[in-house]
Amino acid sequence: MRKDLKVFGVSALLLVFLLGFFLQAPAAFGYPAEWRGNADPFGVREQEQQEPMQMILENESKYDFTETVERFKQNVSDAGWSVVGVYDYKEILADRGFEVLDIKIIALCSGQHSNEILQGDDERMVSPLMPCTIAIYEKSDGNTYIARLNSGVMAAPFGGVVAEVMETVAVETEEMVQELIK
Structure with a gap:
């Protein structure tokens, strides 16, 4: 059971790494952001454009x-x-x-x-x-x-x-x- 958990953990980590790499790779290599499909997959730029909460x-x-x-x-x-x-x-x-x-x-x-x-x-x-x-x-x-x-x-x-x-x-x-x- 532990070996299965370890394999799963390593696989999940590798998947996260690859996903992050592919989402960022076009920008890192100078390709236009539009080439990766959604240029803002997590809504980061959209959040930056919203008016900040006025405390x-x-x-x-x-x-x-x-x-x-x-x-x-x-x-x-x-x-x-x-x-x-x-x-x-x-x-x-x-x-x-x-x-x-x-x-x-x-x-x-x-x-x-x-x-x-x-x-x-x-x-x-x-x-x-x-x-x-x-x-x-x-x-x-x-x-x-x-x-x-x-x-x-x-x-x-x-x-x-x-x-x-x-x-x-x-x-x-x-x-x-x-x-x-x-």
Whole structure:
């Protein structure tokens, strides 16, 4: 039995090697890729042409830095969410001898959505994504920008409750920033 398994393993390895060689040989020897039939048998070039998943969303604000921060906080409150922390990185880094343009990271929370995720043992693993954070910052062009995690897209692979809740979170946070962006 072991001898049969060994012969099978060697045969399979040889087959994989030959298949790889024949798929790549025309290109390696300078022949046009079309000669091998399908020039992209595994869809690699097709995947490269697709737009990459946008993990972070960034938009320019209609307002200056201070007004953007204040309006955003009001939008959070109006949506029934809470601001659970504001981290002023310009100040934090200044205390350490660094100088950066204005940037505040605002941590926000919806008790309802947090509860839905934190109730289940299997869902608790996504708690590092909590609370939701929004960054409001200036760039050297003098404009203010708003950046946030594309939570609906990022949570989709989790499926189930996490994907459902995070999709709702994505919609609600977009509503909070919508009137602020150009």
